[in-house]
Amino acid sequence: MWSDNETIRDLVNFSQVADIAAERIVGARGEPLSMGISGDWGVGKSSMMKLLRNSLEERDEIDVRFVEFNAWLYQNYDDARAALMEAITAAVVEQAIEKKDTLAKPVLDKAKGLLKRVKKLRLLGLAGSAAVDYFTMGTMTPLVAGGMAALSGLTDGSVTGEDVKGAKDFVAEGISGGRSLIEEEKDGEGTEPVEETPRKAIQAFRDDLEATLEELGITLVVLIDDLDRCLPKTAIATLEAMRLFLFLKHTAFVIAADEGMIRQAVRSHFDGAELDDDLVTNYFDKLIQLPIRVPPLGxxxxxxxxxxxxxxxxxxxxxxxxxxxxxxxxxxxxxxxxxxxxxxxxxxxxxxxxxxxxxxxxxxxxxxxxxxxxxxxxxxxxxxxxxxxxxxxxxxxxxxxxxxxxxxxxxxxxxxxxxxxxxxxxxxxxxxxxxxxxxxxxxxxxxxxxxxxxxxxxxxxxxxxxxxxxxxxxxxxxxxxxxxxxxxxVSRETHPIISRADELSSDAKSVLDMLLKMTSASTTVNDEVANLSTQEIAHVTDAVLLKARQETSWGTPNILNAMQALASASSASASLVVAFFAEVPTSQVKASLVPRLANTEWGKQILTSLNARDDIKGSAQKAIQTAMKGKA
Known part of the structure; x- marks a missing residue:
């Protein structure tokens, strides 16, 4: 068996593309870079990401730290935007702690302060989505499990005192947590909290992150995978979160996604708006500076x-x-x-x-x-x-x-x-x-x-x-x-083995066996056919005609005896036999067939159809014309 997971075992020379991408990140020399690895499902985008990481790890021109983020794993469990912020910040703080012996205390404190800023942004975001969205009947963004559970009781049709208390406690906890964080940042005299709008908070976070990366001397490479597996809301939320970090020095973002799926997510996000293809494409292009497509295999x-x-x-x-x-x-x-x-x-x-x-x-x-x-x-x-x-x-x-x-x-x-x-x-x-x-x-x-x-x-x-x-x-x-x-x-997991014989009763199966063994006309077989029900005769006729399709020369093959017995017993079977001969190639029709057909009404219909063919020639044509004259 072969593993279906991504791999760094390059079997088709994809490493050369990964090396080119790695060169671009190294060549950026600390300048911000965003890169998109695109391609259809299953073509190797995730493997290309691993090959890119492997290529960067083998280079000593820059000191690289990686953050691997899979938005699909957070779908329906957490806010992808907040999760991405925390993943990036945690990687930076971890690196700062590793280098604490060589860092000045203000730099280390600034790195640790990044976590507080993320927590503040998260709390502010939760307060807005939980309180404002709920009370204005808006659409709530994904909440942490506890918050969602506290609010869900208010909307399930049976509000209890515990539900109300849980909701109040949840909102109060968010407000209290946000206030405590803000109050930690006093002015120089420690009397009034510093007034900080969301815009200022975000800018302060960006400034601190960029300064910390500069002090650490590292390039942060964020690998975002499986974005095209996400629902449109999660995909767009992740892309929007990226904007918080894009164009910061010492960062490189690499996104692996099917462009078609991202375009569909953009259209879904702006549902109802008139968006032409150029506008949808431009949304993604504004995020991606360097597009790289996984080469299709020839x-x-x-x-x-x-x-x-x-x-x-x-x-x-x-x-x-x-x-x-x-x-x-x-x-x-x-x-x-x-x-x-x-x-x-x-x-x-x-x-x-x-x-x-x-x-x-x-x-x-x-x-x-x-x-x-x-x-x-x-x-x-x-x-x-x-x-x-x-x-x-x-x-x-x-x-x-x-x-x-x-x-x-x-x-x-x-x-x-x-x-x-x-x-x-x-x-x-x-x-x-x-x-x-x-x-x-x-x-x-x-x-x-x-x-x-x-x-x-x-x-x-x-x-x-x-x-x-x-x-x-x-x-x-x-x-x-x-x-x-x-x-x-051994292939029956996709297609069951069902033959027409499986649909027959034991009596019908017995009659079918007799019909397939006939070498001449038999009144005994005719009587057995007549004893079958109309539905059973139909099933038997299907089986006989399927066998008849294996014939390649239509003179007087043995299967013709079975066809005559069925056609004589049932007008429906007779019609099927007539239709069958309408599809028999002219080259397979022999003169010896004609006398066997000339003595029955359904047989005469077949001869009339054959006589109308332009390509009927030779002895078969003469035999048919003679029989037609006799009929007249």
Missing amino acids: TQEVRAYLMMLFVENEADLDDNKKEEMRDAVCKRLGRSWEGKRVDKAFMLEQIGECPSGLLNRLALAERIAPILTTSPKIQGNPRLIKRFLNTLSMRMSMARIQEVNVDEEVLVKLLLFERCGDKEAYAEVLRAVNEAEDGHPTLLADKERRVRGDGDVPRLEKPWNDPFHSNWLALDPPLANRDLRGALY
Whole structure:
């Protein structure tokens, strides 16, 4: 299994992008910097953040301290703005305490005073949101658990004395705490508190923080991740909190987020306002000075990524060898613009003596990399590729534990179709496998021959003619002549195994078995069919017609006997048989079929339909025309 978490194990040469970002932070020389790492979900933004941190830690040009902040963890539990302020301040104070022996006492006191300023801002913010918002019927910002519990009793429809007392105590505590903090800051004579507006309080906090960072001689790098997982309110609150710290010297903010999700959060925040795309984009651009987009993976990178994932999971290779190969692959990818390739041949050069299991997986990676890159459902997304491989691993484990004989390459091909293909087409393949006695999806035969250029077969129709399905059909191994029952059995967590036979009563199942074994007309079978209910005949007809679709030459195959018995017993079944022959390719119609159809009303309908085809030729055309004249 492969971990789905972020990592500093760079498998696709992302480190070069992280190094460029680290150079920008170092090159800022203490000037404020804000950087955005953008990309879709799962492309590696969090890993890029870790690689950036790793790159900065290896440099000695500047003294860096990190604050990692995940707004998603605070959602619905705390005010993200206050939580970010506390996280940043705590990191600065911790650094000051570490250097207390070398710092002047005023500097240390100023650093410790930052915590008091944050507490004051938090208390003022809570008083405003709890008291003002509640009594004005406004929207309350997230409160600490105790405060929310105290106020919730006033709005749940059953106000008690305890509820009122709890609310009063909560507000009083906030006012008292705020007053005590303010009273700590007396003027020189200690008689009157210093009057400080919220604006002044915020500016004082910024000034003290900047001065402390200067005295400490550090650059504070704040890494904000998972912002695009947050609800719009939390995402915007975090971005707004950033504004308190932005453009302070000795700070660098790095935000990892999907730009599309942030734009949606901005639109939600300004709900009802007329915002064009430029205005929404400008909101984010004003916060981000340096945008960096995680590079999408092309076929070359996806192939290398797959191969390295298989290498990382190979028990017969030691860690040193894996690290050597990872380094070689990243260097090779850095020269891909010269036409250098990471393929099976290159990997075997690096490995030397390759374990047989790994050799097969490297070959598999070469085959599936193009389709994992171009499929609209995966598009080379590293997280989706890992989940694909983890699902494959689970199914192979299930096959081993339950002693089901499954070819891994067949399982890979089916999993690709399940994840990326048309749902109705996939369901059609499942039905064909479930209904076939040998588990062969013969409906794929002509389609697979078509994409391989074998013989004169009909053109593919939707959805089979789009790029994904065409590439999937061409992918080895062909499946039309494979027994897929075992592969579908270990895949049943997403699709239950249901055949038409499962819907039949024991009597109907017995009749179906007799119909499928018929080699000629039988009055005994006809009588058994007549004893079935209308619904049972319909189910049996569906099963027979599914079997009939496996025929490729329509003279007098045995399945025609079953179709005649059903059509004679039920007008509904007769209509289905007529509709079935309307879809039989002209090239499969033989002259010997005509006499079998000419003696029944439903058969004459089929002949009329066939006679109207422009491409009916030869002996079949003559036989049909002769039968039509006899009918006249």
